[in-house]
Amino acid sequence: MQPLHLSWLEAAGVEAAILRLELLDPLLSGNKWFKLKGHLRVAEASGSPGLISVGGAHSNHLHALAAAGQRFGFATVGLLRGELQDTVTVADLQAMGMQLHWLGYGEYRQRHQASFWLPWLQRYSGYHPVPEGGGGLLGTEGCAAIVDMIDSQLADLGWSDYQQLWLAVGSGTTLVGLQLAMPAGRELVGALAVPARYGVGEQIEALLQTARVERRQYRLLEACGAGFGRFDQALLDFMQDCEVQSCVQFEPIYSSKMLLALQQQVAGGYLAAGSRVVLLHGGGLQGYRPVGPDEFSSVRS
Numbered sequence: 617m618q619p620l621h622l623s624w625l626e627a628a629g630v631e632a633a634i635l636r637l638e639l640l641d642p643l644l645s646g647n648k649w650f651k652l653k654g655h656l657r658v659a660e661a662s663g664s665p666g667l668i669s670v671g672g673a674h675s676n677h678l679h680a681l682a683a684a685g686q687r688f689g690f691a692t693v694g695l696l697r698g699e700l701q702d703t704v705t706v707a708d709l710q711a712m713g714m715q716l717h718w719l720g721y722g723e724y725r726q727r728h729q730a731s732f733w734l735p736w737l738q739r740y741s742g743y744h745p746v747p748e749g750g751g752g753l754l755g756t757e758g759c760a761a762i763v764d765m766i767d768s769q770l771a772d773l774g775w776s777d778y779q780q781l782w783l784a785v786g787s788g789t790t791l792v793g794l795q796l797a798m799p800a801g802r803e804l805v806g807a808l809a810v811p812a813r814y815g816v817g818e819q820i821e822a823l824l825q826t827a828r829v830e831r832r833q834y835r836l837l838e839a840c841g842a843g844f845g846r847f848d849q850a851l852l853d854f855m856q857d858c859e860v861q862s863c864v865q866f867e868p869i870y871s872s873k874m875l876l877a878l879q880q881q882v883a884g885g886y887l888a889a890g891s892r893v894v895l896l897h898g899g900g901l902q903g904y905r906p907v908g909p910d911e912f913s914s915v916r917s
C-alpha cells in the first residue's frame with residue numbers, strides 16, 4: 617500500500633492510499649488470486665481434473681484462471697461470450713492451455729441458471745465450475761483477507777484508521793468479501809463498472825444473505841459511463857493524467873472508472889477535508905492492451 621498523490625485529492629485535503637494488488641503476481645494479480653484460491657482448494661480436495669468458467673474475450677478472470685490452471689496443474693475450460701474473436705487475451709488463454717468454447721450471446725445469457733452448467737459438466741466430468749468473475753461464496757470468502765492486508769499496512773502510512781474503502785465493482789464478489797471482514801465505522805464504496813440494470817446490486821444482496829451477513833456498510837455509485845467495457849477519450853485522458861501524477865498504471869474498464877467516481881465525489885464536496893480513503897487496485901492490466909486504434913471502441917459486455 618502506498619500514498620496516492622493526485623492534485624484534486626490534495627486540493628480537497630483528502631488523503632488517499634492505494635493497495636497495489638496489481639503487483640502481487642505477474643499473472644494472478646489484483647483481486648483474482650483472492651477470488652480463485654477457494655475454488656482451487658475445493659478442486660484439489662475433490663480431485664477435480666480441472667476448472668471450468670465463463671467470461672468475455674478480454675476477461676481478466678479467465679486469464680487468471682488459465683494461468684492458475686497452468687501453474688497448479690489443472691486443466692481449464694473457458695466458455696466465452698459471443699462469437700469467435702481474436703484478442704490478445706484469447707491468444708493468451710490458448711497459449712496457457714485453456715480449452716475454449718464460444719457460446720454466442722443467447723446461451724451466454726443463461727449462465728446464471730443452474731441448468732446452464734449441466735451439459736458442460738457432463739462433457740467435462742468432475743470439473744469444478746467457477747461462477748462468472750470467480751464469484752460465489754468461495755470467491756467472496758477469499759476476498760475477506762484483503763481487509764487484514766490493508767490494516768496490517770496502515771501504520772506504515774502513519775495512519776491509525778481510514779474512513780472509506782473504494783473499489784471497482786463487476787460481479788460484486790470482492791465487495792461482498794470485504795463486507796464480510798469490514799469492522800464497523802468504515803464505509804465501502806463500490807464504483808459500478810457495469811450498468812445497474814445488470815442486477816449486481818441484487819447479486820450482492822443475495823450473496824450477503826447466503827453468507828448470513830447482517831451488517832451493510834456499503835454504497836454503490838454509478839460509474840460505468842458509456843457502458844461496461846466502453847470508454848471515451850475523456851476517460852483515457854483522465855486515466856493518463858492520474859498515471860502521470862501517481863506513477864501507477866491504471867486501465868479504463870475498472871480502476872479509471874473508480875478514480876473518476878472518486879473525483880466526482882470530491883468535486884461534489886462529499887468527502888470532508890481530512891478524510892482518509894483507501895483504494896483497491898484490482899489488477900486487470902492485461903485486459904487493456906489495444907493493438908489497433910479500434911480494438912476497444914465497441915467492446916461489448
Ligand SMILES: Cc1ncc(COP(=O)(O)O)c(C=O)c1O
Pocket residue numbers: 646647676677749784785786787788789790791870871898899900901
Ligand atoms: C481489474 C478488475 N477490477 C475489478 C473487478 C471487479 O471485481 P468483482 O467482479 O469482484 O466485483 C474485476 C472483475 O473481476 C477486475 O477484473
